[in-house]
Amino acid sequence: EVQLVESGGGLVKPGGSLRLSCAASGFTFSSYSMNWVRQAPGKGLEWVSFISRSSSYIYYVDSVKGRFTISRDNAENTLYLQMNSLRDEDTAVYYCARDPGGSSSSDVWGQGTTVTVSS
């Protein structure tokens, strides 16, 4: 079964850091690009970041540039999101999503992990 499982969320103070993980199983992780998507409480979906299969291409939404870093370990079948200098507005459920590439995107999603930034 194709599966993505996020972990690493929690409560953190403004200015703090967290590292999210997304463990992939049931498919050849190294053959897929990956996305992070978030959803603030009561709000819509917001795309956060993309990483290509070999990490050659990486993109971020402007609001997280310089603070978040996406990475992956294809040997461990794991995607990461290092989040530094966290702000109140980063409070959200964070999802990882598989990206098959070409005209197909975000076909499989994890269950999400909740990040709360609050003093």
Place this chain on the structure above:
Amino acid sequence: DIQMTQSPSAMSASVGDRVTITCRASQGINNYLAWFQQKPGKVPKRLIYAASSLQSGVPSRFSGSGSGTEFTLTINSLQPEDFATYYCLQHNNYPSTFGQGTKVEIK
């Protein structure tokens, strides 16, 4: 950055109705557009990819159309389980962007 303008933001409909949701892109995105359904407290589910390709396992009452800058999601004969929020996503250019969402409620 490409802006995705989704309309309407909310609508009321009855079981059996035909529902149409539109996404307009601020510039051409080829067919790099997907539609997702999200129910409260649940993970988004992809319905349509490549603007008009139906995701495996999704009922055929869902369809997508459009190209360039204007795209449509149509639900024929709305069913009780279809009451949810729908989002479009463009991934032709990064940053990728979602529409604001359309909440389909029961009339």
